[in-house]
Amino acid sequence: xxxxxxxxxxxxxxxxxxxxxxxxxxxxxxxxxxxxxxxxxxxxxxxxxxxxxxxxxxxxxxxxxxxxxxxxxxxxxxxxxxxxxxxxxxxxxxxxxxxxxxxxxxxxxxxxxxxxxxxxxxxxxxxxxxxxxxxxxxxxxxxxxxxxxxxxxxxxxxxxxxxxxxxxxxxxxxxxxxxxxxxxxxxxxxxxxxxxxxxxxxxxxxxxxxxxxxxxxxxxxxxxxxxxxxxxxxxxxxxxxxxxxxxxxxxxxxxxxxxxxxxxxxxxxxxxxxxxxxxxxxxxxxxxxxxxxxxxxxxxxxxxxxxxxxxxxxxxxxxxxxxxxxxxxxxxxxxxxxxxxxxxxxxxxxxxxxxxxxxxxxxxxxxxxxxxxxxxxxxxxxxxxxxxxxxxxxxxxxxxxxxxxxxxxxxxxxxxxxxxxxxxxxxxxxxxxxxxxxxxxxxxxxxxxxxxxxxxxxxxxxxxxxxxxxxxxxxxxxxxxxxxxxxxxxxxxxxxxxxxxxxxx
Amino acid sequence: xxxxxxxxxxxxxxxxxxxxxxxxxxxxxxxxxxxxxxxxxxxxxxxxxxxxxxxxxxxxxxxxxxxxxxxxxxxxxxxxxxxxxxxxxxxxxxxxxxxxxxxxxxxxxxxxxxxxxxxxxxxxxxxxxxxxxxxxxxxxxxxxxxxxxxxxxxxxxxxxxxxxxxxxxxxxxxxxxxxxxxxxxxxxxxxxxxxxxxxxxxxxxxxxxxxxxxxxxxxxxxxxxxxxxxxxxxxxxxxxxxxxxxxxxxxxxxxxxxxxxxxxxxxxxxxxxxxxxxxxxxxxxxxxxxxxxxxxxxxxxxxxxxxxxxxxxxxxxxxxxxxxxxxxxxxxxxxxxxxxxxxxxxxxxx
Numbered sequence: 056x057x058x059x060x061x062x063x064x065x066x067x068x069x070x071x072x073x074x075x076x077x078x079x080x081x082x083x084x085x086x087x088x089x090x091x092x093x094x095x096x097x098x099x100x101x102x103x104x105x106x107x108x109x110x111x112x113x114x115x116x117x118x119x120x121x122x123x124x125x126x127x128x129x130x131x132x133x134x135x136x137x138x139x140x141x142x143x144x145x146x147x148x149x150x151x152x153x154x155x156x157x158x159x160x161x162x163x164x165x166x167x168x169x170x171x172x173x174x175x176x177x178x179x180x181x182x183x184x185x186x187x188x189x190x191x192x193x194x195x196x197x198x199x200x201x202x203x204x205x206x207x208x209x210x211x212x213x214x215x216x217x218x219x220x221x222x223x224x225x226x227x228x229x230x231x232x233x234x235x236x237x238x239x240x241x242x243x244x245x246x247x248x249x250x251x252x253x254x255x256x257x258x259x260x261x262x263x264x265x266x267x268x269x270x271x272x273x274x275x276x277x278x279x280x281x282x283x284x285x286x287x288x289x290x291x292x293x294x295x296x297x298x299x300x301x302x303x304x305x306x307x308x309x310x311x312x313x314x315x316x317x318x319x320x321x322x323x324x325x326x327x328x329x330x331x332x333x334x335x336x337x338x339x340x341x342x343x344x345x346x347x348x349x350x351x352x353x354x355x356x357x358x359x360x361x362x363x364x365x366x367x368x369x370x371x372x373x374x375x376x377x378x379x380x381x382x383x384x385x386x387x388x389x390x391x392x393x394x395x396x397x398x399x400x401x402x403x404x405x406x407x408x409x410x411x412x413x414x415x416x417x418x419x420x421x422x423x424x425x426x427x428x429x430x431x432x433x434x435x436x437x438x439x440x441x442x443x444x445x446x447x448x449x450x451x452x453x454x455x456x457x458x459x460x461x462x463x464x465x466x467x468x469x470x471x472x473x474x475x476x477x478x479x480x481x482x483x484x485x486x487x488x489x490x491x492x493x494x495x496x497x498x499x500x501x502x503x504x505x506x507x508x509x510x511x512x513x514x515x516x517x518x519x520x521x522x523x524x525x526x527x528x529x530x531x532x533x534x535x536x537x538x539x540x541x542x543x544x545x546x547x548x549x550x551x552x553x554x555x556x557x558x559x560x
Numbered sequence: 561x562x563x564x565x566x567x568x569x570x571x572x573x574x575x576x577x578x579x580x581x582x583x584x585x586x587x588x589x590x591x592x593x594x595x596x597x598x599x600x601x602x603x604x605x606x607x608x609x610x611x612x613x614x615x616x617x618x619x620x621x622x623x624x625x626x627x628x629x630x631x632x633x634x635x636x637x638x639x640x641x642x643x644x645x646x647x648x649x650x651x652x653x654x655x656x657x658x659x660x661x662x663x664x665x666x667x668x669x670x671x672x673x674x675x676x677x678x679x680x681x682x683x684x685x686x687x688x689x690x691x692x693x694x695x696x697x698x699x700x701x702x703x704x705x706x707x708x709x710x711x712x713x714x715x716x717x718x719x720x721x722x723x724x725x726x727x728x729x730x731x732x733x734x735x736x737x738x739x740x741x742x743x744x745x746x747x748x749x750x751x752x753x754x755x756x757x758x759x760x761x762x763x764x765x766x767x768x769x770x771x772x773x774x775x776x777x778x779x780x781x782x783x784x785x786x787x788x789x790x791x792x793x794x795x796x797x798x799x800x801x802x803x804x805x806x807x808x809x810x811x812x813x814x815x816x817x818x819x820x821x822x823x824x825x826x827x828x829x830x831x832x833x834x835x836x837x838x839x840x841x842x843x844x845x846x847x848x849x850x851x852x853x854x855x856x857x858x859x860x861x862x863x864x865x866x867x868x869x870x871x872x873x874x875x876x877x878x879x880x881x882x883x884x885x886x887x888x889x890x891x892x893x894x895x896x897x898x899x900x901x902x903x904x905x906x907x908x909x910x
Binding site for chain 2: 175179180187188192198201202214216218428430432433525526528531534538
């Protein structure tokens with residue numbers, strides 16, 4: 056059935072400077088969305104297919120291609136914005152839920168950008184990381200809240216508290232969970248190598264573990280999500296830690312979604328699902344219908360792996376965050392990852408992505424405060440995730456109470472991703488969010504892993520400098536140290552919730 | 561800056577305060593004349609079984625009534641009086657120092673391993689946090705803190721510190737950075753057994769404060785030493801750590817040093833950092849702390865502030881400067897400067 060909408064205004068317009076163009080056709084080869092085609096000796100453009108992925112610009116040897124967003128104006132209206140109208144036209148035509156990729160595009164203020172960091176001046180000296188040690192080493196997992204000792208027969212006192220397994224990170228930055236399926240194998244291999252090189256860990260996402268990643272399994276946190284894709288005891292045993300995915304910041308309250316287009320033969324084998332079928336995880340775990348069910352799942356996973364591995368749980372940040380975190384902290388897990396509403400996704404309903412959840416800054420602050428209040432802070436480590444964009448976000452998240460962070464979109468960008476938001480199409484021209492072999496082959500894991508490792512290394516150096524300037528030589532002394540933050544142009548209510556003073560105070 | 565001084569006699573032989581005054585004033589260059597304080601152990605033998613509460617009162621009517629009423633509910637006041645003082649031209653008096661000799665009613669803290677100290681801890685926190693014009697500045701048995709805003713000599717003369725005799729003394733010469741007018745702000749800080757003087761300013765006040773507050777302590781002074789006194793009380797009394805381990809928890813070795821230790825020691829140190837990561841103090845500090853049985857000194861693990869240790873006969877000295885030790889003990893036998901991360905622990909003979 057047709058609609059009367061006809062041609063909608065273009066989202067992007069691609070133009071070729073014909074004076075510059077030498078008709079080499081690299082744009083045609085590189086664009087997987089079919090923007091360019093050759094007609095005789097001319098290259099024709101179909102701007103309607105463009106996603107602003109920049110692949111053509113990157114590979115044009117003459118800088119002949121130019122891209123413009125929103126070349127056609129709508130009548131300006133503050134309520135009936137372009138986005139609102141286009142969603143209506145789209146849904147009136149299809150009658151469907153609109154799917155979107157990457158994180159929230161809502162224009163709400165970003166709290167991180169309104170938090171200022173502290174530095175030492177005269178009453179305390181800054182620490183100079185070039186000349187003095189500054190420790191970023193981070194242990195994730197359950198910590199004893201007090202220690203017990205016993206006296207040996209010879210009078211010596213020895214520790215009788217047994218430490219539970221912790222993950223040791225050389226930097227408080229981990230690579231977050233993005234599944235094989237959502238991402239290509241080359242992207243996964245690149246990140247796994249980077250994790251190994253920088254002394255940190257990487258999440259598998261809910262897509263199982265491809266044999267190509269076995270060499271890096273001691274750097275992998277294997278995820279168990281509600282779909283249980285790819286989960287068996289072999290999978291659990293390979294991981295350095297196991298994460299139970301209970302929620303995701305981009306789509307709190309609903310399960311994962313991998314479009315069938317991305318379920319290749321290899322993905323189908325790894326996930327243990329039929330090729331070409333949509334992989335839609337249930338909203339809840341079908342064995343968790345109450346908090347009391349979670350400890351059973353935690354225990355069964357622990358038992359399956361002989362209690363040798365830390366167990367993480369990941370939840371989305373929502374209103375009852377502090378309560379959720381305190382509940383999960385009692386379930387026997389060793390760490391809780393909290394995913395803020397700006398968290399990324401390969402595919403999520405637009406309305407969830409842009410409207411459900413709370414910011415990670417608030418979620419971490421309230422979680423840390425509640426756990427301390429209930430005497431549970433040492434029971435779990437806290438991992439902040441959901442749009443950690445730069446090293447200062449890491450420092451601020453830790454000062455608000457996190458032990459470490461997961462980065463994901465930032466790691467994709469380090470491999471070339473331009474955040475075009477079309478991951479769900481499976482045509483990623485950078486070879487990152489696709490399973491089409493010719494596209495996957497474009498991503499060289501050696502090059503991409505170096506770029507991801509460079510990013511982690513650069514942030515690590517910046518964090519060292521930032522906390523050194525604040526007179527702190529150990530990352531655990533930053534954790535929950537909200538006195539070293541000040542809020543700039545944040546309202547009183549929010550400052551109170553963050554437990555941060557205003558600038559000038 | 562700030563200058564700190566501590567002296568302990570291992571055989572509990574008493575020293576009067578005049579020499580402490582002299583030692584502390586040797587470090588006037590490190591102070592700003594806006595705060596000094598002294599604490600001595602062994603000064604109230606006649607009331608040795610009572611908790612001696614030194615209180616700074618805004619006034620002796622309403623403020624004192626609050627303290628009287630609160631103490632009356634939690635135990636018995638054996639005796640109370642104004643602390644004798646002698647006006648000094650350079651001191652601007654803003655409060656009235658008072659002392660109570662108090663016996664808490666242990667039955668009011670059933671189930672506690674140390675009920676009296678639990679009651680005292682709660683009383684101190686409760687009275688100090690409330691806007692009632694009363695600040696309890698010391699609360700231990702046979703111990704008392706004397707402090708005010710001014711140079712060490714004026715503060716000593718105001719209290720006639722030479723009239724007190726103790727076997728452990730700590731003293732503090734303050735370089736004020738905030739609230740110079742408040743008499744409760746200079747060190748020492750005391751919480752029943754433990755007294756603390758600090759030269760420094762930690763960068764982890766927020767982390768450390770939130771940590772102790774999660775165990776029920778309440779810090780109302782916005783100053784390091786108050787938190788340090790709570791940390792030591794928590795680790796030693798409530799968690800049962802040996803003082804050695806408590807200090808190691810507060811100023812732990814670096815991970816790369818831990819990695820090189822023998823297996824058992826590695827495990828112990830890792831456990832300490834795991835359990836007490838939020839108690840770890842960072843930034844520059846030298847702390848001298850005492851309880852009735854010992855005096856200890858430790859620095860931040862980079863040793864950004866000085867710590868000089870002197871020994872002579874039965875006496876152990878810890879100070880910011882050698883000059884202070886020599887002012888009291890011109891013939892001091894040994895002077896050492898411990899390396900970063902090397903605590904000094906002196907115990908009185910049992």
